[in-house]
Amino acid sequence: MATISNFNFAGKKAIVRVDFNVPLDENGKITDDTRIRGALPTLKKILADGGSLIIMSHMGKPKGKVNAKLSLGQIVDAVSAALGTKVQFASDCAKAKAQADALKPGEVLMLENLRFYAEEEGKPVGIDKEDPKYDEAKKAMKAAQKEFAKTLASYADCYVMDAFGTAHRKHASTAVIADYFDADNKMLGLLMEKEVNAVDNVLNNIQRPFVAVMGGSKVSSKIGIIENLLGKVDKLILCGGMTYTFTKAHGGEIGGSIVELDKLDVALDVEKKAKENGVELVLGNDSVCSNGYDFGTFSVKEGAKIEVFKSSEIPAEFEGLDAGPESRKKFAAAIKGAKTILWNGPAGCFECDDFCAGSRAVGEAIAEATKEGAFSLIGGGDSVACCTKFGLTDKVSYISTGGGALLEAIEGKVLPGVAAIKGE
Numbered sequence: 264m265a266t267i268s269n270f271n272f273a274g275k276k277a278i279v280r281v282d283f284n285v286p287l288d289e290n291g292k293i294t295d296d297t298r299i300r301g302a303l304p305t306l307k308k309i310l311a312d313g314g315s316l317i318i319m320s321h322m323g324k325p326k327g328k329v330n331a332k333l334s335l336g337q338i339v340d341a342v343s344a345a346l347g348t349k350v351q352f353a354s355d356c357a358k359a360k361a362q363a364d365a366l367k368p369g370e371v372l373m374l375e376n377l378r379f380y381a382e383e384e385g386k387p388v389g390i391d392k393e394d395p396k397y398d399e400a401k402k403a404m405k406a407a408q409k410e411f412a413k414t415l416a417s418y419a420d421c422y423v424m425d426a427f428g429t430a431h432r433k434h435a436s437t438a439v440i441a442d443y444f445d446a447d448n449k450m451l452g453l454l455m456e457k458e459v460n461a462v463d464n465v466l467n468n469i470q471r472p473f474v475a476v477m478g479g480s481k482v483s484s485k486i487g488i489i490e491n492l493l494g495k496v497d498k499l500i501l502c503g504g505m506t507y508t509f510t511k512a513h514g515g516e517i518g519g520s521i522v523e524l525d526k527l528d529v530a531l532d533v534e535k536k537a538k539e540n541g542v543e544l545v546l547g548n549d550s551v552c553s554n555g556y557d558f559g560t561f562s563v564k565e566g567a568k569i570e571v572f573k574s575s576e577i578p579a580e581f582e583g584l585d586a587g588p589e590s591r592k593k594f595a596a597a598i599k600g601a602k603t604i605l606w607n608g609p610a611g612c613f614e615c616d617d618f619c620a621g622s623r624a625v626g627e628a629i630a631e632a633t634k635e636g637a638f639s640l641i642g643g644g645d646s647v648a649c650c651t652k653f654g655l656t657d658k659v660s661y662i663s664t665g666g667g668a669l670l671e672a673i674e675g676k677v678l679p680g681v682a683a684i685k686g687e
Contacts, residue, residue, distance in 0.1 A: 568581075
């Protein structure tokens with residue numbers, strides 16, 4: 264398998280799948296260019312070698328229809344500025360052959376939003392799964408997806424996959440396109456290599472003790488990851504809204520806190536499996552609560568109270584919104600001395616300063632352990648946002664750009680975008 268580091272792009276046209284699904288304001292201006300900056304090492308390497316560059320990405324969810332508000336044409340100037348060279352634009356990603364053919368070494372072409380074509384995602388449009396003709400429509404769409412991928416592949420001599428955030432999707436541009444390049448002309452980009460290596464470090468090159476911190480609101484959304492981690496970690500810290508399901512499973516009074524009543528048995532099963540695997544399961548024992556939190560504005564309503572209660576003794580009119588002071592000490596103590604750390608999901612409603620102390624305590628403990636030599640991987644939008652909010656971005660080992668892709672990788676699933684390159 265070729266790698267981008269040992270591949271010479273001189274005289275070659277490279278088509279690169281990036282993740283330029285950047286947030287835009289109402290005027291179409293980029294509000295966070297992290298994803299563009301993340302792709303620059305790969306793109307600049309190709310140009311520095313003397314290759315020409317074709318950039319492709321999606322933006323938003325146009326569902327196979329042209330939507331001017333989701334046009335990549337809005338970010339051409341920003342990408343040009345970041346690359347330090349003029350970027351041409353192809354207004355139709357499926358009809359860019361002539362523009363691609365005309366590219367000279369050092370020139371750059373960016374294709375319009377791939378998802379303006381339903382063939383990119385490969386899902387039948389306008390037909391329900393219950394429809395008797397759905398299977399037929401699905402088969403036809405898969406054939407159309409292959410043709411779309413073949414068209415994209417025809418623009419270039421080699422293919423680079425550098426969009427980890429979409430690596431868990433078997434889309435035309437993230438996986439199917441790889442079928443049209445031989446093993447010597449398809450490779451992972453530098454950002455993808457870093458992401459894959461970071462996950463590999465956490466799951467397969469474990470330095471112990473290995474501590475994972477899983478937060479967020481629902482057990483159901485993290486159960487696959489939790490179960491996979493129970494066979495790998497030494498300690499598993501569970502925090503955030505999901506923990507009230509565990510408290511409720513033991514008959515605790517959780518007031519109006521978020522709970523999944525249909526997952527009480529799942530919580531008890533996690534505890535059982537942790538014990539069987541010799542994993543220390545760490546849950547908080549107190550909570551910062553309020554009787555008037557507005558989730559829409561991330562603020563406490565005027566006149567509402569904020570109090571600390573035992574997590575199993577929360578009054579009916581209150582709900583748990585953050586880890587309490589005793590829980591914070593407990594989490595920090597569990598993280599201290601770790602050599603491998605994974606953090607996914609906050610310990611509370613961190614967006615509000617009244618309920619961010621739990622997430623801050625977790626983040627600062629991870630930063631301290633990292634300083635002492637631990638490898639720390641932070642993933643998931645909220646955990647990354649916590650690191651940014653608390654000024655910890657440069658104090659952890661690696662921050663992943665892929666949300667769903669990272670979670671599926673941690674869950675032990677094969678990512679189509681990686682498998683397509685490695686020939687798995």
